[in-house]
Amino acid sequence: MLTAQTKSGTIFSLGTEHKKETLLIIRDNEEFFCPACGERVSLKLGNQRIYHFAHRSGTVCRDSYEGETFYHMKGKLQLYQWLERQGIPVALEYYDSKIKQRPDIVFQYDGNKYALEYQCSPISEEIFIKRTAAYYEHNYIPLWIMSSKYLKAKRSNVFSLSNFDYFFFRKTKDNHLILPSYCPDEKQFRILSSVYPYSIKNAIANITHHSIHKTGIEEILAPNIINRFSFAKWSMEMEKFNLNWSLHPSPDLNRFLREIYRQNLNLYLLPPEIGLPVNHSLFIQTPSIIWQTYLYIDVLQDKIPKDLIDLREVERHYNKRIFKNEIINRNVPQLPGERSFNAVKEYFHQLERLGILMKKSETGFQLQTKISIPKSNREKEERRNEFCQKNKFFLAKI
Ligand SMILES: [Zn+2]
Structure with a gap:
């Protein structure tokens, strides 16, 4: 995870870039705790990998971030910084004690409160449905973004989609059904649209690529869809x-x-x-x-x-x-x-x-x-x- 609570109860976020030297000094002088379970967590400052917090071995935390991959952390961090660059009020790993859930990112846009979940590993359908329903009940608009690694074309314009993949579909303001995905290595969104399933597993669809540096949130929530159906x-x-x-x-x-x-x-x-x-x-x-x-x-x-x-x-x-x-x-x-x-x-x-x-x-x-x-x-x-x-x-x- 990328945020932790300090002794005084404030949230310390690695969403903002810090120099390693600064983090080393902070680590020596501060204690960090998991916002979900309250257990001590350690600040990990490896050379190769992304700086993050981790529970100490032996602690049992039901927090969903346990076992998250670096790929996931990297994507989450990039998405957070992307929203922040656009001047959007945004919080990383905000723990909502009312629903006991911690979406990857919470942000305010166009009068709405969004809960963004960047999903890189399969979770049970039950958990997905439960979390989504809780967001709706508490006035969040859920925005699930899939890892692009799951979105591969079988042939040109033919995609294999599981029932779980269909969970990621959302509707744009002008009623298009889209599936948004993101890849932190390519720093690129891929959006599937004009999806016409012809079998349980396969669909004809269009895919568009959007570099994170050239794309704003509006283009992800309501991309300009050109229907090129054949x-x-x-x-x-x-x-x-x-x-x-x-x-x-x-x-x-x-x-x-x-x-x-x-x-x-x-x-x-x-x-x-x-x-x-x-x-x-x-x-x-x-x-x-x-x-x-x-x-x-x-x-x-x-x-x-x-x-x-x-x-x-x-x-x-x-x-x-x-x-x-x-x-x-x-x-x-x-x-x-x-x-x-x-x-x-x-x-x-x-x-x-x-x-x-x-x-x-x-x-x-x-x-x-x-x-x-x-x-x-x-x-x-x-x-x-x-x-x-x-x-x-x-x-x-x-
Ligand atoms: Zn915890």
Whole structure:
């Protein structure tokens, strides 16, 4: 850790740069204590590593900083100094006795109090959720920043994200969903945006790099997002994914495959209108192709043109699928008020733009044309190419 309490109770912070000679003199004349547990801590002034405080061996401190890596301390220190340089009121490792939590950094910005957590090692989902909820309860806005080492592209614009990685998603003022990360070695933020998961683990996304020296807090909280979505890329990745999992399906995928088989559908012959990318799809863990096929079976398949479809009816079917665990929501703790059904509404909006549905009222749609199911691979390919060509312009802007 980078702060400790002195004998007189004041906080001594290593966030401000000190010369080693000064620190050596201070160390000889002062005693330091852990602000969380009150135990004695030692000031470590090694040559290679970052100056820090450490509990003496044998002390049992529940403090979260025990075992923190130098990588973490370095990142935390850089983020603290970065905020301070911008004239933002900021405190390093501020211990809030009311919630018994010590976020890495607390700062005030734009009338809000933020609790910044720079996360370099996996913690349990339970702890993440508990801490985030406590911040909200005590009027902090949580700002979790992931270590960039976890954010690696598998291929260009394809990222593998675990359920835990999705915990880091937050919403910008203009409603973009972003995942911020930071690397102290590169002194650079990496921000993932325009994230469209096509499977439980993989997503198409954009990544932008921002040097800490050229970036202000506003650009991290509300980066300028340019959506460069490629439908052709999405389509290709999903196709590849479908082929993979159908060869080695898990029990829940088997259930899906059996159901579509009963409905005379074939995974390889689904039309391009099923499996569309939508903005809020990351709130649903189940792949888009699956939940959209269920919607097709539940509400679209048996309708004929001019028939009405009410979103409340759609929601009932959707909730039934959730109840049966056929559709699974994803936990995104920093966005507790978000409903995954918004993704379904967005999907209906997409179908409206494609001319399949027409909006009639706040919750009512009318079917205009039936989604036709391809009969052969060749027909499917033709339909897909035609679909991409025809909707190129609007598919690039979701
Ligand atoms: Zn302690």
